[in-house]
Amino acid sequence: MMFRRVPSMAATLLAAAALAGCGSPATRFYTLSPGTPATSATIASNPPWLIELAPVDVPPQVAKSQFVVQTDANQVRVLEHDRWASLPGDEIRHALSGDLTQQLGTIDVYGAPHAAGVPVYRVSVNVQRFESWPGSHVLIDAVWSVRALGAQTAMACRSVRNEAVGEGYDAIIDGHRRAIEALSQSIASGVRALAAAPRSGARASIACP
Template identity: 30%
Template sequence: MNKIVYRLSYRLNLLAVCLLSACASTPETHFYVLSPLSLPARSSPAETPKRLIGIGPITVPALLERKQLVTRTGDNSVASSEFHQWAAPLKESITETLAQNLSVLLPNDIIKAYPWSAYGDMDFHVIIDIVRFDSNAAQTAELRVNWSIMDDKSHRLLKHGQARIDRHQAGSGHADTVKALSETLEEFSRQLAGSLASLSP
């Protein structure tokens, strides 16, 4: 009887050690955020805001509606990294980043991320359809997007267009991927700012 108890106790202890070893070897999960443009130093107060501009709604492919970072490994294959994840839902992160970027690029306008119902009616809002927002095997971040600017008062389509922006990564790490993706959003923000600047309030 004592031998049976001893063997059972030994096996349980061995199982516990194995489980602890497995837990100890699990890689740490890393979380990432997109980087917006930095606010420039202002030498004089801004003018009275001219327009209210809403950013969104934004759509992203179903492939990107996940926590993991996605890399395209071939024409018809992708890989997602279980231990390298977005710190917040990607659609909301893109919306907030674009709104912050445009607030820097259009300092005399008030830019609000979707949904903006608490702020009342906008003068314009920008509908954005993200087609691609990932990196590829060549370590290049790719942004493919369709956009439309709507007049909120008349519900008219004022402008629309497409953007295809690539940024080569500085390195092969996931942090390099996120930095390059942030740079594609910076360039897209500059293109949008140019289109919005030409519209009268």
């Protein structure tokens, strides 16, 4: 009797495990990185200047792997099965780096050695609001600065980007990508403005583009 019941118990346990697996929703991962990598045509082999994009700060309430979406002005919802491929600050930084290097035809050398004698512009971004409103809009409110390393010229600016989105979380990702691209265009204009300004030892602030 014992030998006839063991296979039956094992089959029951396997069936229960299979049912439990079927009942668990699949986790989806999203990224803000550009869909196509930069090509050699958009990035010069010897660019006239370089950028250093520092790590991006985001508000603590969204600095987690899970999607955080707004349900109203005072309430958010944390989605366990919809997650970022990496932490939001890293996602934003990687997307900005890809956009800036393409728009400026340069290289992001943050944390890497680089040749002396080439102007380097340090870019810092602090995202103060990073909101996702399903079926409505996304919002990025960022304070950013560009500083010429080895010189006293700098600019500090603020950009608020609001993009309408449709239903679904894919639409939210597309909206944030558009907002980040618009932010990168403003920052790229800032880098160009500093690059065109005279380099001197005197402290100088350049107006925001």
